[in-house]
Amino acid sequence: MFKLICPECNAENPLGAEKCKDCGTILEGAIPEDSNQEKGSDLEKEDVNLSDLLHLLKHDEDLNQFNEKSEKDSVSDSEQADIESLSEQVEEEPEVPEWLNRIRQRAQAEPDSVGEVTQKIFAARQSLEDAENERQQQLESLLQKIHDEDEGTAPSEDPERIAEPDEDVAPDTIRGDWLRRIRKKHRPAEAESADEILSEREGDSLLHWLVALENGEQPLEELEEEEFSKQSTHGEITQEIKYIVNPEDDTKKFILNDVKGTQLEAMVLAISQEDQARVEQLMAALRAEKSARQVSTRSGPAFNRGLRLIIALVLIAILSLALFVARSDARLYGRLRPQAQSVGEWVHNLNDNSSILLVMDYSAAFSGEMELISTPILKEIFKTGAKVTTLSSVPAGRLLFDRLIEVGSLESRQTVADLGYFPIGSFGAYGLANQITQARNQPEFAINLSVEPFDNILIIGDDYEGVMAWIEQIHSLNPEMPILLLLSDQAGPLLQPYWESGQVQGMISGISDSVNLGVESNESPNRWLAYQVGTVLMILMLLIGMSLPGSRNSAVTKGDEQ
Amino acid sequence: MKRVIPVLVLIVTGLAILAGYFFPVELSQLNGLLINWGILLIGVAGLIGIGCLLRTHIVRVIHWQKGALLSVVVLVAFLITLGMGFLLSPQDSFFRNWVLNIQIPVETSLLALLAVTLLYGSLRIIRIRGWTLMSVSFLISALISLILNLQYLQPASGTAGYEWVEVIRRIPLAGLRGILIGVALGGLIVGLRILLVMDRPYEDK
Amino acid sequence: MNLQALIWGVVGFLLTLMVLSYLIGDNFFFRLAANLFVGITAGYLAILISKQILWPYLLKPLVGGTLYQRLWVLIPVVLSLFLIFSQFAQLRRLGRIPLAFLAGLTAALLIGGAIFGTLVPQLSAVVANFDVPGWYATPDKPWIRITESVLMLVGVIGTLSYFHFGRGSKRKPGGLVNTRPQIFEILSKVGEVFIGLALGAVFAGIFSSALLAMIDRIAFLGDWITRWVGGG
Numbered sequence: 001m002f003k004l005i006c007p008e009c010n011a012e013n014p015l016g017a018e019k020c021k022d023c024g025t026i027l028e029g030a031i032p033e034d035s036n037q038e039k040g041s042d043l044e045k046e047d048v049n050l051s052d053l054l055h056l057l058k059h060d061e062d063l064n065q066f067n068e069k070s071e072k073d074s075v076s077d078s079e080q081a082d083i084e085s086l087s088e089q090v091e092e093e094p095e096v097p098e099w100l101n102r103i104r105q106r107a108q109a110e111p112d113s114v115g116e117v118t119q120k121i122f123a124a125r126q127s128l129e130d131a132e133n134e135r136q137q138q139l140e141s142l143l144q145k146i147h148d149e150d151e152g153t154a155p156s157e158d159p160e161r162i163a164e165p166d167e168d169v170a171p172d173t174i175r176g177d178w179l180r181r182i183r184k185k186h187r188p189a190e191a192e193s194a195d196e197i198l199s200e201r202e203g204d205s206l207l208h209w210l211v212a213l214e215n216g217e218q219p220l221e222e223l224e225e226e227e228f229s230k231q232s233t234h235g236e237i238t239q240e241i242k243y244i245v246n247p248e249d250d251t252k253k254f255i256l257n258d259v260k261g262t263q264l265e266a267m268v269l270a271i272s273q274e275d276q277a278r279v280e281q282l283m284a285a286l287r288a289e290k291s292a293r294q295v296s297t298r299s300g301p302a303f304n305r306g307l308r309l310i311i312a313l314v315l316i317a318i319l320s321l322a323l324f325v326a327r328s329d330a331r332l333y334g335r336l337r338p339q340a341q342s343v344g345e346w347v348h349n350l351n352d353n354s355s356i357l358l359v360m361d362y363s364a365a366f367s368g369e370m371e372l373i374s375t376p377i378l379k380e381i382f383k384t385g386a387k388v389t390t391l392s393s394v395p396a397g398r399l400l401f402d403r404l405i406e407v408g409s410l411e412s413r414q415t416v417a418d419l420g421y422f423p424i425g426s427f428g429a430y431g432l433a434n435q436i437t438q439a440r441n442q443p444e445f446a447i448n449l450s451v452e453p454f455d456n457i458l459i460i461g462d463d464y465e466g467v468m469a470w471i472e473q474i475h476s477l478n479p480e481m482p483i484l485l486l487l488s489d490q491a492g493p494l495l496q497p498y499w500e501s502g503q504v505q506g507m508i509s510g511i512s513d514s515v516n517l518g519v520e521s522n523e524s525p526n527r528w529l530a531y532q533v534g535t536v537l538m539i540l541m542l543l544i545g546m547s548l549p550g551s552r553n554s555a556v557t558k559g560d561e562q
Numbered sequence: 563m564k565r566v567i568p569v570l571v572l573i574v575t576g577l578a579i580l581a582g583y584f585f586p587v588e589l590s591q592l593n594g595l596l597i598n599w600g601i602l603l604i605g606v607a608g609l610i611g612i613g614c615l616l617r618t619h620i621v622r623v624i625h626w627q628k629g630a631l632l633s634v635v636v637l638v639a640f641l642i643t644l645g646m647g648f649l650l651s652p653q654d655s656f657f658r659n660w661v662l663n664i665q666i667p668v669e670t671s672l673l674a675l676l677a678v679t680l681l682y683g684s685l686r687i688i689r690i691r692g693w694t695l696m697s698v699s700f701l702i703s704a705l706i707s708l709i710l711n712l713q714y715l716q717p718a719s720g721t722a723g724y725e726w727v728e729v730i731r732r733i734p735l736a737g738l739r740g741i742l743i744g745v746a747l748g749g750l751i752v753g754l755r756i757l758l759v760m761d762r763p764y765e766d767k
Numbered sequence: 768m769n770l771q772a773l774i775w776g777v778v779g780f781l782l783t784l785m786v787l788s789y790l791i792g793d794n795f796f797f798r799l800a801a802n803l804f805v806g807i808t809a810g811y812l813a814i815l816i817s818k819q820i821l822w823p824y825l826l827k828p829l830v831g832g833t834l835y836q837r838l839w840v841l842i843p844v845v846l847s848l849f850l851i852f853s854q855f856a857q858l859r860r861l862g863r864i865p866l867a868f869l870a871g872l873t874a875a876l877l878i879g880g881a882i883f884g885t886l887v888p889q890l891s892a893v894v895a896n897f898d899v900p901g902w903y904a905t906p907d908k909p910w911i912r913i914t915e916s917v918l919m920l921v922g923v924i925g926t927l928s929y930f931h932f933g934r935g936s937k938r939k940p941g942g943l944v945n946t947r948p949q950i951f952e953i954l955s956k957v958g959e960v961f962i963g964l965a966l967g968a969v970f971a972g973i974f975s976s977a978l979l980a981m982i983d984r985i986a987f988l989g990d991w992i993t994r995w996v997g998g999g
Contacts, residue, residue, distance in 0.1 A: 305792060307685075312678040312790045319985050335716055364662065365669035368983030369976055395812050396665060399658050420819045423604045426876045431597040434582065434590050462976075468742075472884025473876070477586055489711075489975035493968040497739040501892035503884075510975055512711050527982055532712055534978040538681060539708050542701060545685040564860065568867035575871030583879040598824070599843045600872045603865055605820040606847040610854060612809050632798055636806040643810025652814060659775055661811050667779040667987075668804040670980045671786035677977035678790060680970075695956065696963040703967025711975060725911055732915060736922020737965030739889055740958065743923065744930050746885035753877035756870050764866030 002032040127287055315537060322530035339499045340513040342506030343484055346456070347380045354386035357432075357454040358416075359470060360397030361425065362462035366488050367400055372527070373514040374460055374486050375408035381458075382412040389417045389454070391432075393425040393466055425466045429473035433481075460486045464494040471495075475503050485509070569759055576757045616640065703734055776991050783984050893923055925958030926965075 003012040004027050006020035013020055015032055129136050336344065350356075362370050381388065390401050398418050404410070422428030457474060461467035467485060474481055485507035487495060492509025499507050508514060515528055575596060582593040619633035643660070650657045684704075691697040709715065710731060717723030755761040785800040828836040829844055846865040853862025896916035902909040928951050947955075 308678060308682045309790055311681050315678060315681060315981065316985060319982055320989065323982065323986055324989050335719065363669060364665040365673040365980060366976065367666050368670060369979040395815050396661065399662055402658060403662060421815050422601060423608060426880060427597055427601055427604065430876055431594060434586065434594050434597065469880065472880030475888065476583055476879055476883035489972040493734065493972050494738055494742065496735060497742050497889060500735060501888045503888050510972065511979060512713055527986065530982045531978060534982070535708050535712055538684060538974055539705060541681050541684040542705055546688055546701060548685070548689060568863040571864055572867040572871035575868050576875040579872060579875035580879055583883060596872060599846070600869060601820065602825050602843045603846055603850065603869055605816045606850055608816050609813060610850065612813050615809060632802040635799060635802045639803050639806025640810040643807050644813060647810065647814030652818065661807060663775040663779055664782060664804060664807050667782040668786055668800055671783050671984055673977050674787065674981035674984050675789055677974065677981045680974050680977060695959045699960045699963025700967045700970070703964040704970045707968045707971030711971060725908065729911060729915065733918065734964045734968040736919045737926050737961035738968070739893065739919070740923045740926025740961060741965055742885060743889050744927060746881040749877045750881040753874040753881070756874035764863050764870050
């Protein structure tokens, strides 16, 4: 089984490990070795230990650079797992048939016998080379250095063992069977047409040989018993692919020297069909990783801006027509929703002795909408003579209240006191609720939120978060305190559950509730008409959007969501 | 030791406020005090934030970087408002007009831009999101809510139409309630993580 | 139209046009209006905090108060100074104590508010819907109440399931695999529908508010032009 030997402490690590499990050294550049190899063999003693060499070279600047760069391109976990499984499966390869044996024998004799494999590997390598030429040159020079220093070294292990040929099978049968198998494998549809295969696969000398054998042009040679000298020999197929014959195991290993930045550099590939398939798969995975991702193209920004401008102009035009040209005398006194009805009933139940805390929790952006919604209610409240005290949880709260009074021409029989500004709503709400229940022992200079408890709390809000904080704190400490809400359309939906659960005694949200209250106003009819026109425009836009054909982006996004 | 003190402060403060929910009368004075201090600190933090904003713009003006002219506008507006606020009172009508007559047009116009953006976005919802469960239910609900907002559907009370309209109005309530509960759960978890010192937002990273 | 109203009208008119010019594209006038807004808001906030919070409740007792009053505000003064000095790099650690105080305060308010203010009442409301005698006691048809109650329960559970992430995903050769129980997957699909329905209602609300803002601005512009042209 192959293991990575740590150059520092010589500990065995699994194939694909990035760091040594004992000392933590980075295992980049470590060459896998067979842990089952008998140690102390003469060959090993005479060899220059490649891992020691790499360790020495680590201090060299070139190797440091190589390590940094190759670290970035280290294969992913899945590929390492594949590499590991590849080496394990190679171990388990069953007995090699005799026909394959012959091919391998021939392969030893011919420089381009790997043929198709070489072509595919070259193609894959070419694509990598195009992307990182500089690193390839550095790597080649470094590995050439290693090879020069390591010339004559005994090889590390070859996972594959060539089994003894099967002597029971008759030669004639062998010849017919294995040739037919090979032809079917390479070109199943045209297995009979050897000449066609030959012409298309020029340069593939192994296949030429096989076809020549079948046609009888080449005599079938007996398998030679190879007598390997004790010393291993190594040769070179191409500059990038070298092979080393190990006499002890009768194996031949091919070493790829310049697959850049990946751990394939250190791998020893034994040529079998399964291995070829895996190498191709791995190369395809590497190519896919390095290929540029498809950029989603959308319509240009100028088009989008133009479309938005057109929509804006259409909206402004129709709203202007509705506001200034159309005359709407019809009053829409629709049915009040139950929550709005409760507010009306609450107002009617107020009297001179009622005390209301008015919490201003809306910003200047919603001043127009809140003036439309709040003015009728405040007018009724002031008519009853109830005492109103304001508290702001927004900076401009009191200013906006004063504007409400001014715009709505509201007059209060009593002076409206102001408790000031509290930066965080929940702090103010907790403090208020707390002080309603506390003993009156606070010093006079401390922030006092109330002198007397309030009967009711009326919150005018534009956003659900601030109002939610108030409801939570008040309800937690004073569940009996009546809370009523005047809300913008934006905040209404998310606060409706509080009305449903009974935490809030009434709420008016949006202009539609306000219009149904039936309070007279000079501006209401035209604004209501404009609102209806704008809403119809939005409905049309939604319907048009639904009927437009989807773009490819929608398919991409759907895939992303899944 | 240096890290223990903030942790102790955090835990004691948090537990005191939490206990106030269970013993509101007994702990009202202590909690009132803590809340007062909290409001004061928030005020100081607000001033520090304004100071940081001003520092950014001052640096930009001093080095005359890109956008320095607009930074001058910020600083001048700030100084004028500050001066007016100290000389006049916040309740003065001129000061109120100065603040509101700039805040209201700008903020309201920014919100008005949102209307255009939403109109434009509604054209592209399906093109971008595709026909998914959520996009379809979103569109249907938006259409129904907008149609109901027009107030044209006003069936008489007690009729089947009225009941159906009410049921349709209340269907989104389930999702809204779920969202509220989810938000509350999220807040609860964040609060617990802070009190159990699993998160330390007060430490500089 | 008096002079003050005229001047403020002109200011509002110009600012509205400057901000709405963003429809054409980002431009100098839009940024000018935005920066003016920032400066004025910052100034107003500084005035408000100083005059309404810090001076009366922190500085005045410290400067002009009795010993008792000074002791009373000593702790917030010290914490405030810590907060101010923490802006300097060397003294950054001083800021931990006041920030820890605020964090503890906020965390406790979050927890208390969430539990007693939202979770308990809202969950009780979901359960309270299943009041069988109540279904038949109201003038509404019972089937409506039953349907609503069931929808509410299913919707709430589905929505919460959609946000339930539970156990982490396991890494498998094909990629990450979600190991949520199947029932959660089914409920989350239901929840997806209800969330879509809820968000649609929220979207309609947001658009309504934005539309009203646009109507308000157009009404203001038209009204001002009418007065200016009409000399009113």
